Amino acid sequence: MSNDSLDPRVNRLKLGAAGEVIKVEEGENWNVYEVFHQDKRGAHHEHVGCVHAPDPLLALVFAKEQFARRKKCVNLWVVKSADILAFDVEDEDMFANNLEKTYRDASGFKVMEKINKFKQSK
């Protein structure tokens, strides 16, 4: 039964013929789940990648070893990629800051000026 491999593991397998056609069906690697990693308590969960899994529980089981076997981690989230809603890249212009909206920024308020003016007026 030997496959004449240098790998004893391989020699124990019943390999198919050399030209054999093997095709993986679309969907056989299941669905894609995005993985979010929390490296310490109190920190945000950050996106680190994704796993293919048949359901959320196995996605979590897989994510644990693929994304937390080395890096420090205290918790993980998984969510189906299909359930992520994001803006289109073309809508980037919506995020352009309007320079006139100074009322949203600390720099838009000149407190010291007012204090100095008040003190001078005394």
Next chain:
Amino acid sequence: MSNNAALKDLIIKMADDELILGHRNSEWTGLGPVMEEDIAFSSMAQDKIGHAWALYRILHEDLGGEHPDRFAFIRSEKAFQSSHLVELPNGEYDFSLMRHFLFDQAETVRYESLQNSSFAPFQLLSKKVKGELKYHTLHADAWIMQLSNAGEESYARMQTALNNTIALAAGIFEASPEHEATLIADKVYPGEKELYHRWQERIYPVLVKSSLNLPDMSTITPVYGGRQGFHTEYLQPLLKEMGEVFNLDTEASW
């Protein structure tokens, strides 16, 4: 601690099981059914080998045993005390998964019991491996339940795998006629019979949720022998392969 011979006996059988099964499971590394599972299963194989290493170290450091590498890679087949369950070749993934489930549940009840052991190194080690084992059983339970509930072929495979492994798995709990009473009296651990019951209580609910039929445990004959040095035909070649490089020169550093 009073009885070193009894302690050694318990440590060796635990460690040998972990080493041999870790070794077997590592044969799947790179060849698993899907990449994510390949990674998870490989981590757990590493954990098992790691547990064996830790146990051989206790043997070496606390009980005057040999260096772990020499003890694991040079010892003769007859001196191994592994159970037959862990020695068998991997077969297909159903067999490997079922063995992993039954073994890791057994490992879990064993280490849990060691948290209160009178032998201090056992207490330390059982705390160290607690989180790992929690993950192993989470993984194993999830797979057993999902595959058993995933259609006829898959269900049939899992039931067959269970039927083929249950008596072998019961063989994990083979007590030493010579040392068992001492270990229990010295409160090293609660004994194989007690662990065997706790193990059944653990696996039963998972099998129920999987709709798998657990054979009547009173009718099965546990496969014993491994603890006494009587092994399957598969252990000798495994050991020869495992030690192939190490034994080129046992005095050299690798």
Next chain:
Amino acid sequence: MYGGGYIFDEPNGKQLREEQQHDEPEKLAAFEERIARGEKIEPGDWMPVEYRRQLIRLIEQHAHSEVIGALPEGTWITRAPGFKRKLALIAKVQDEIGHGQLLYNAAETLGKSREAMINDMLSGKSKYSNVFNYPAETWADVTVIGFLIDAAAIVNQVANAKGSYGPYCRALERICYEESFHLKQGHDAFIELAAGTPAQRDMVQDALNRWWQPIMHFFGPPDKSSQHSEKLMQWKVKMASNDEMRNQFLESYVPKIWELGLTLPDPNLRKNADTGRWEYSDPDWDEFFRVINGGGPCNEERLRVRKWAEEQGRWVRKALMNPGQKRAMPVA
């Protein structure tokens, strides 16, 4: 581990370049400006057809190389000497699969499914790094692969991590971090043999002699004969030329081999003090192409084993398949 430095050309590469002419010129200009400014391109962005195809090809080949690369080293998993080596080797081969996973995900963001990529690998349509078509004959081979092939891969991957495609760069960042462990454990095991008994030294010298040519091949043919590099460089798909990377590798690692009193099987290998560049005999490039086209010692075995693994795992995957479910590619 292993981004083969050489991207194998697709037979229909010429046709792709013709398609590219349909890309809208304003969008193309904006895209190229973006890259010139050092911005990353993300999955939803407009990109030229040719850019997308070249990236898929590159990342996919890189992913296949990881998965196939797990095989030659896997050869020694059951025989690694001692606990530390045994665990480190399993962990390393596991990492290769992990890298493959990250890379397939990165390629999927460009629109080709993991299944389609696996199929192209199994059918031979999509290649993997040539270096894995050679056998790992002894334990010393594992140390040479772990040390030098991982080192070569790092040179390549560190360069590519500065490329223009966001998901690929992010995957490579994580991969490079893990490669540093590989390199260190490979180097450690290599030194152990080099500093060991005469038999261990002979073993590692023999492995070096056999692996040197595949390592020189690793970065691909010399720049003078390499095609279609210019556009890929401008688009930051390819970040450094083959010769540049080979030189960088020799500069960093030949001294680390020589300092252990080991030799390399090339009498012309030396650093030219005037140019600061390494000189070497041209490796046999006919052999390189012969192996790419299936004539290497292990091409057949590697694919047969991968096919076995896919076939073995099929019932597991199929049992949990959910055809009705809405599927999506990774988002980033």
